[in-house]
Amino acid sequence: MHRVMIVDDSLTVRMDLQAAFAAAGFEAELCENADRYREALSKGPFALVVLDLLLPDADGLDLLKEIKSNPRSASVPVMLLSTEAEVRNRVKGLKTGADEYIGKPYDAAYVVARAKEIVRRASAASAESAPTILVVDDSPTFRESLKSALEAAGYRVVVAESGEEGLHKAADERPSAMIVDGVLPGIDGSTVIRRMREDVALRRVPCLLLTASEERSGEVSALRAGADAYVRKEERIEVILARLAAVLRSAKTPAALGQTSGLLGPKRILAVDDSPTYLHQLSDELREEGYEVIQARSGEEALELLAVQAVDCILLDLLMPGMSGQETCRQIKSRPERRDIPLIMLTALDERDAMLEGIRLGADDYITKSGDFEVLRARLGAQLRRKQFEDENRRIREELLRKELVEAEARVSKQLAETRAELLAELEKKNKELEAFSYSVSHDLRAPLRAIDGFCQVLEEESAPRLDDEGKRHLRVVRENARRMGELIDDLLAFSRMGRQAMQPTRIDMEKLATDVFEALRSESPGRAIRFQVEKLPPAQADLPMMRQVLINLLSNSIKYTAPRATAEIAMKAKETAEETVYSIRDNGVGFDMQYSHKLFGVFQRLHSNDEFAGTGVGLAIVHRIIERHGGRVWAEGKPDRGAVFYFALKREPA
Amino acid sequence: MNPNEVEVLLVEDNPNDAELAIRALSKRNLANRLHHVKDGAEAIEFLFGTGKYAGRNVGNGPAVVLLDLKLPKVDGLEVLKRIKADERTKRTPVVVLTSSKEERDVIDSYRLGVNSYVVKPVDFEKFAEAVSSLGLYWLLLNHPPEVRR
Numbered sequence: 001m002h003r004v005m006i007v008d009d010s011l012t013v014r015m016d017l018q019a020a021f022a023a024a025g026f027e028a029e030l031c032e033n034a035d036r037y038r039e040a041l042s043k044g045p046f047a048l049v050v051l052d053l054l055l056p057d058a059d060g061l062d063l064l065k066e067i068k069s070n071p072r073s074a075s076v077p078v079m080l081l082s083t084e085a086e087v088r089n090r091v092k093g094l095k096t097g098a099d100e101y102i103g104k105p106y107d108a109a110y111v112v113a114r115a116k117e118i119v120r121r122a123s124a125a126s127a128e129s130a131p132t133i134l135v136v137d138d139s140p141t142f143r144e145s146l147k148s149a150l151e152a153a154g155y156r157v158v159v160a161e162s163g164e165e166g167l168h169k170a171a172d173e174r175p176s177a178m179i180v181d182g183v184l185p186g187i188d189g190s191t192v193i194r195r196m197r198e199d200v201a202l203r204r205v206p207c208l209l210l211t212a213s214e215e216r217s218g219e220v221s222a223l224r225a226g227a228d229a230y231v232r233k234e235e236r237i238e239v240i241l242a243r244l245a246a247v248l249r250s251a252k253t254p255a256a257l258g259q260t261s262g263l264l265g266p267k268r269i270l271a272v273d274d275s276p277t278y279l280h281q282l283s284d285e286l287r288e289e290g291y292e293v294i295q296a297r298s299g300e301e302a303l304e305l306l307a308v309q310a311v312d313c314i315l316l317d318l319l320m321p322g323m324s325g326q327e328t329c330r331q332i333k334s335r336p337e338r339r340d341i342p343l344i345m346l347t348a349l350d351e352r353d354a355m356l357e358g359i360r361l362g363a364d365d366y367i368t369k370s371g372d373f374e375v376l377r378a379r380l381g382a383q384l385r386r387k388q389f390e391d392e393n394r395r396i397r398e399e400l401l402r403k404e405l406v407e408a409e410a411r412v413s414k415q416l417a418e419t420r421a422e423l424l425a426e427l428e429k430k431n432k433e434l435e436a437f438s439y440s441v442s443h444d445l446r447a448p449l450r451a452i453d454g455f456c457q458v459l460e461e462e463s464a465p466r467l468d469d470e471g472k473r474h475l476r477v478v479r480e481n482a483r484r485m486g487e488l489i490d491d492l493l494a495f496s497r498m499g500r501q502a503m504q505p506t507r508i509d510m511e512k513l514a515t516d517v518f519e520a521l522r523s524e525s526p527g528r529a530i531r532f533q534v535e536k537l538p539p540a541q542a543d544l545p546m547m548r549q550v551l552i553n554l555l556s557n558s559i560k561y562t563a564p565r566a567t568a569e570i571a572m573k574a575k576e577t578a579e580e581t582v583y584s585i586r587d588n589g590v591g592f593d594m595q596y597s598h599k600l601f602g603v604f605q606r607l608h609s610n611d612e613f614a615g616t617g618v619g620l621a622i623v624h625r626i627i628e629r630h631g632g633r634v635w636a637e638g639k640p641d642r643g644a645v646f647y648f649a650l651k652r653e654p655a
Numbered sequence: 656m657n658p659n660e661v662e663v664l665l666v667e668d669n670p671n672d673a674e675l676a677i678r679a680l681s682k683r684n685l686a687n688r689l690h691h692v693k694d695g696a697e698a699i700e701f702l703f704g705t706g707k708y709a710g711r712n713v714g715n716g717p718a719v720v721l722l723d724l725k726l727p728k729v730d731g732l733e734v735l736k737r738i739k740a741d742e743r744t745k746r747t748p749v750v751v752l753t754s755s756k757e758e759r760d761v762i763d764s765y766r767l768g769v770n771s772y773v774v775k776p777v778d779f780e781k782f783a784e785a786v787s788s789l790g791l792y793w794l795l796l797n798h799p800p801e802v803r804r
Contacts, residue, residue, distance in 0.1 A: 446754045450776045451671035458678065493755060 002119055003046035007031045007063070008081065009056050017050060020108035024116060034058035034066075041073060047119045049073075050111070051098075053082035053089065061096055068097040071242025077118045081106060087301040090294065094308040101309070102292065110292055113266045131176035131248060132156045136166035136192060137210070138184050142233075146179065149237045150244075163187035167195055170202050171413065177206040177248055179240065181233070183579070186631070190225035197226040201413055206247040208240070267384055268292045268310075272302040272328065273317040273346065278369070282315070285373040286380075299323030303331055306338055313383055314343045315376075316363070318354050326357055333362030340390065342383035344376075431499075438496040442489045449489075453482040484610075491618035494549075495603060498625045503543040505630075510537040510547075510583065514572050517551040521559055530559060530568040537574045538581050541653050546626045553619040554585050554646050560613055561589035561644070580632070582649040591638040600636055623648070662688035662794060664717040666698040666734065667752065668726050676721070676752075676777035683779050685795070690717070695729030698722070699737055702744055713743045718791060721777070723752045724762070735767050748789045752777060 004026045006017050011032070018028040029046065031037040034057050037049075049067060053060030060080065067073045077099040082089060090101045099118055102111055133155045137143045140161075147157045158173050160166035163184045170178060178196070182189035189209050196202045209227040212234075229243045269291050273279045276297070283293040294311065296302040300323055302314070314332065318325035325345065332338050345366040347355045355366045364383060367376050456479045460472070467475070511534055518532050540547060555570065562568030569588040574581055592600070592607050599605040601624035606617040627634040627648045638644035663685070667673040673691055680686040692698045700706035702720075704713045720738065724731035731751070738744045748770040753759055759772055771785040786794050 443754055446775075447669055447672070450675070451669075454671065454675040454776045458675075490755070 001025065001027050002048065003027045003029055003044075004115065005029045005031060005037065005040055005046050005049045007034070007037045007049065007055065007060075008052035009033060009054070010052070013052070013081070016108055017111065020112045021115070024112045026112075026115070032056075034063050037063065041070075045072075046076065047122070048115055049076060049078045050115070051078055051080055053080055053093065061092060064093065064096050064098055071238060071245065074242060075122075075245050077122050079111070079115060079118065081111075087294070087296050087305050091304050091308050103294070107287060107290070107292075110266050110287075110290060114292070117266070132158060132173055133244065134158045134160065134166060134170055134173060134175035134178040135180075136160045136163060136178065136184065136189070137181040138162060139181075142181075146237060146240065149241060153241055163189065163192040166192055170196060170205065171199070171417065174201070175205060177208065177244060179208045179210065179244065182209055182211045188579075190227075193225045193227050201409060208243055208247060210240075266290065266292060267312040268294065269313050269315060269380070270294045270296060270302060270305065270311040271315045272296045272299065272320075272325075273315075274298060274320045274322075275317075278317075281371075282373070282376075285377070289377060291380075299325070299328030299331075302328060306332065311341060312387065313380060314341055315346055315380075316343055316358075317346045317369075318358060319348065326354065326361055329358050329363050330361045340387065342387050344379060344383060435496050435500050438492060442493045442496070445489050446486070449482050449486055453479055453486075456482070488616050488618075491616045491622075495618050495622050495625065498546070498549075498622050498629070501543075501546070503546065503629060505541050505543055508540045508542055508544055508547055510540050510574070513544075513548060514551055514555070517548060518555050518570075521552070521556050525559055528559070528563070528568065529566065530562070530570060533569075533571040535571075535573045537572065537583065538576055540581065540583075540650050542630050542650060543626075546629075550623050550626050550648065553623050554648075557619060557646075558585055558587040558589060558644075560615070561591075562587050563613075564590060576652065578652075580649040580651050582647055584645055584647045586643065586645045588643040591640050591642045591644045592636075593640050594638065597636055597638070601634065660688060661690040661716055662718045663690070664698070664701060664720045665689055665691045666695070666720065666726065666731070667691065667723045668693050669723070672723070672752075672775055672777075676775075676782075679776075679778045680782060683795070685779075685782070693727075695726040695731060695734045698726075698734050699729060702734075702738060702747075703741070717747065718794060719786060719789065720747060720749045721752055721773070722749055723775075732762070732765065732767070735762075735769065739768050748791065750785045750789075 002025075004021050006014055006021075006028050008014050008017075009032055014030045014032070018030060021028045026047075029040045029043075031040055033055050040046075051060055051064060051067075055063065060082070064078060064080070067076065067078055078097070079100040079102060080090075080093040080098045081102050081104060082093075083104045090103075093101050099122075100114055102114065133150050135143055135146055135150070135157060137146070137159075138161050143159050143161070147159055150157045158169050158175060160169045163180070163186055166178070166180060169175075178193075180189040180192050184192070187195075193207045193209060196205060196207060206228045207226065209225065209230040210233045211230055212232070228247045231240050231243050267290075269286055271279055271282050271286075271293055273282070273295075274297055279295045279297070283295055286293050294305060294309075296305060299320060302316070303323075305311075316325050316329060316332075320328075323331075329343060329345070332341070332343060339362070342364045343362065345355055345358045345363045346369050347358075347366055348369055359366065364386075365379055367379055456475050459467075460475055460479075464472070514534050514537065518534075522528075522530060522532070558570045559568065562570065565588055569586075571586045572583065573586075574583045576582075590608075596607050599607065601620045602617075603621040604617040605621070606615060608615070623646075624634050627650070630650055632648055632650040634646070634648040636644060636646045663680070665673060665676060667676065670693075673693075677686050677689065677691065680689060690701070692701055697707070698720075701708045701711065702713070704711035722731050722734060726734070735749060735751070738747060738749060745768075749768075750771045750773055751759075751762060751769050752773055752775050753762075754775060762769055770789055773781045773785050783795055786792070
């Protein structure tokens with residue numbers, strides 16, 4: 001049984017409504033003021049609030065705000081009940097979040113009928129979706145507790161442990177909303193949301209980002225990524241549920257606006273006339289018929305109201321001070337969402353031309369004003385029926401269209417997924433082929449090189465007496481180039497190996513590794529004065545042979561490019577941020593021009609000629625590939641003749 | 656040369672590589688008891704005394720096999736497997752000739768019990784180092800003057 005909260009200071013109203021609601025099968029909770037309401041709220045859930053705007057201890061609008069901002073009641077529909085003095089109040093109430101506004105004096109049967117419809121619509125909205133929530137979080141504990149809380153709140157829950165998995169599940173499940181942790185292994189929460197926003201099919205899924213940070217920067221980055229809301233992870237789970245409810249509701253509002261009631265539901269009529277007498281007379285007549293009548297005294301008021309509330313029919317006086325009936329009609333009919341509301345012009349007998357003008361502007365009918373409301377009632381009924389049939393037809397058409405659209409969308413996304421999988425497989429195959437190719441090329445290139453070098457040597461040894469100095473020099477050039485080609489092949493091999501080799505991440509003492517590597521390198525450059533400083537370095541989680549290769553390449557570069565210095569200064573440090581550890585190696589060598597920095601990490605890219613500094617241009621490409629395979633970043637800073645700093649950043653392990 | 660007196664079996668299809676290896680060893684008079692075969696099939700016939708080498712005493716050496724991997728007909732890995740699988744030959748030391756360190760990793764992954772590696776080109780120093788590590792010092796000593804093949 002639905003519980004209805006009736007908040008009104010008048011005992012008569014409370015009793016009257018209680019009886020009406022009880023007859024309709026509702027259980028009514030009666031509150032004479034805001035305090036009692038709060039007390040009743042704590043007792044448990046209810047389906048609807050009927051709220052008087054004038055309360056002894058509070059402003060009804062303030063209480064409405066309170067209801068809508070409290071997570072426990074935010075999704076409960078509210079019907080405002082008030083003296084129909086001002087259209088302005090009605091507009092304000094609806095803008096604050098009320099779902100309905102009924103003027104006093106009210107008709108109890110109408111209130112209950114309206115209430116039934118709102119409750120039905122609200123529960124249909126929540127049942128139709130039984131909304132699926134996708135939870136993406138790498139912590140199993142948090143994931144499970146959130147899951148059970150969401151399920152207890154009536155949601156269907158799908159979980160994923162990583163951003164990648166989350167995106168796959170989002171595409172499969174089309175959730176009503178997603179809750180994603182900001183910090184994840186692999187791609188992070190912001191990236192997940194950004195990818196969702198890039199996907200046509202998932203663009204509109206509301207996303208809630210969970211952040212660990214205390215600071216407002218969390219909110220900024222969440223919103224920049226396109227999140228609809230963000231919640232700090234330390235908050236209680238109820239807060240997350242409330243934010244979720246709010247996000248889901250606001251995602252639904254645009255569709256809800258302009259919705260008309262069912263065929264047999266109560267009808268709402270907007271009557272616009274500058275004469276209060278006629279307006280009251282008209283309202284009384286129509287209320288007797290069970291219509292709800294909203295009275296507007298000018299075209300401006302009518303437009304203001306229509307912006308926030310849908311009506312089923314409009315009765316519009318032609319001759320009004322201020323905005324004329326024609327102009328009001330034109331403006332009403334100029335908006336697509338209002339074009340279909342039947343509009344009946346009220347004219348005096350002598351306003352024939354104006355009436356014709358009104359019909360030209362889009363009025364659906366006209367009625368001559370008189371004290372006899374018989375005709376008006378009949379015409380109104382006819383218009384409402386016509387509108388009803390049109391609505392039904394349109395609904396059927398839209399439903400068919402929607403079905404087609406959903407099917408088409410499913411087809412397209414299936415095709416897309418298939419194409420994507422094919423491309424991925426193709427790419428993998430190409431990669432393997434390329435690696436096999438580069439290996440065998442490097443390999444087969446060696447045989448002729450060996451012959452060139454070997455037989456040059458034989459020539460040198462056995463035919464030396466017959467060669468003049470120039471001939472010997474030529475031989476040396478040939479051998480030197482064969483040797484260099486051998487180096488290029490070696491490096492190319494090493495580079496291709498880095499792409500294939502399986503990684504076995506372990507915890508690495510970077511300080512020790514750097515020192516060991518450096519000492520080994522130093523012994524290869526005897527006679528050089530090199531000062532090497534290592535600060536305390538945090539350990540890394542990485543593949544040991546690969547990380548050793550990174551340090552060998554970077555440190556040997558530093559040693560190589562500091563050769564012109566009397567004393568080479570090389571320093572290694574590290575800095576930890578929330579997400580990564582950034583290691584840096586600084587030297588006082590010849591540096592480089594930043595405008596070529598993009599070339600540093602390319603294969604066979606060099607910034608120095610081989611005469612200046614020997615090398616093949618593969619070392620940094622290997623560094624780049626290794627760090628990339630570890631999910632890290634690598635970059636460099638330098639100035640010509642002023643030294644260089646090479647940085648590599650590795651993701652920190654979740655503590 | 657009498658196939659029963661062979662001390663070093665060189666299995667190498669590339670004539671240039673073979674010539675350089677033989678030249679390097681003959682300079683130290685090490686090539687006189689060396690036999691060169693140009694593919695895996697012939698290597699197997701030699702080692703097991705079949706086909707062309709029918710009648711050769713399988714128990715009688717060679718003292719060491721220098722084995723290239725990329726070979727026509729039967730490749731080096733297959734030859735290696737056959738040597739290590741047969742009771743009569745499995746104790747014959749095999750020195751694999753490789754083009755790069757890379758290949759070493761590949762062979763090691765087969766766990767075929769290679770005894771040593773030499774990265775080509777084969778020169779005397781590398782050869783001496785390899786056979787010394789196998790305990791075959793005598794191969795390096797007391798050799799009569801070279802007889803070029």
